[in-house]
Amino acid sequence: MNNVAIQELRNLEIFKNICDDSLNKIIEMGVLIKYPSGRHIFRDKDDVKILYVVLSGTVSLYKSNECGHKRAIFILGKGKMINDVIIQELPSSINCEVFEEAEILSFNKEEFLKLMEVDFILTKNVMCSLSMKVRRLYRQIKNSTGVIKMEKRLCAKLWKLSKDYGYEKNGQVVVDKKITITYLADLLGSKRETISRALKILCNENLIEYKNKQIIVNNQEKLSEFFKAP
Structure with a gap:
């Protein structure tokens, strides 16, 4: 070595x-x-x-x-x-x-x-x-408890990924890994279709962008607030 x-x-x-x-x-x-x-x-x-x-x-x-x-x-x-x-x-x-x-x-x-x-x-x-x-x-x-909605569980996971592997670009945080919906499903122990719907919710809330396996967090603080909101 x-x-x-x-x-x-x-x-x-x-x-x-x-x-x-x-x-x-x-x-x-x-x-x-x-x-x-x-x-x-x-x-x-x-x-x-x-x-x-x-x-x-x-x-x-x-x-x-x-x-x-x-x-x-x-x-x-x-x-x-x-x-x-x-x-x-x-x-x-x-x-x-x-x-x-x-x-x-x-x-x-x-x-x-x-x-x-x-x-x-x-x-x-x-x-x-x-x-x-x-x-x-x-x-x-x-x-992972059943009482937490999937979009909130996904939100927490994306926040963690952005914290561990993200870099700032144009006021956003880009996760420096290509991550498929299938792998996100593996991370959360869920079905691919369920994760796809949850991703769409987060995108519609303008919290993230997801294109070509690339996760972009528009605002980490707002992502965290979404997870913590009742």
Whole structure:
């Protein structure tokens, strides 16, 4: 992994503020793998012995129900650890699919754990990664109750996507990902037709624009107010 610079690693969230010695060991033991869009890195119930970190691109973590329908749980981008839960000695509990072409850093789990034993900042970063996922799951549970209308649930999801992956352009926020209606349905555990109707409502309210898989938020504050309104 010598083609990855120390400064590039230092800028990744999971390795932020760790010592130079740890960074050098990360470079020594890491392997950089490029994955095309649509490739699975691991699947539910796999016995995974490798820890993965996103260097570039994005991946999707999802579960499938008995009928094979996907429910996307997270989209993870640069600097995120994908499968920190395997620190526990159990098989994978989720599927990981590459959403956009990605470069993934991979580490032997046992070697990585030994490094965590001597670098508390690295351990703290991994704990923060786990905590972030738990907090996001709490929000998902709150927003997935049947009493919340789908357009409000979609509104919350689009606000989050615009916050994580958006950039400002001409007074709007453009989500820097091509996202299909089908994938939005996977994110919300709903049918494509239901999401299409909800998108139309948000467009008619002039809260968003949706063309060619591109999401544009006209006003993040108004989008948030729409979700919070009774």
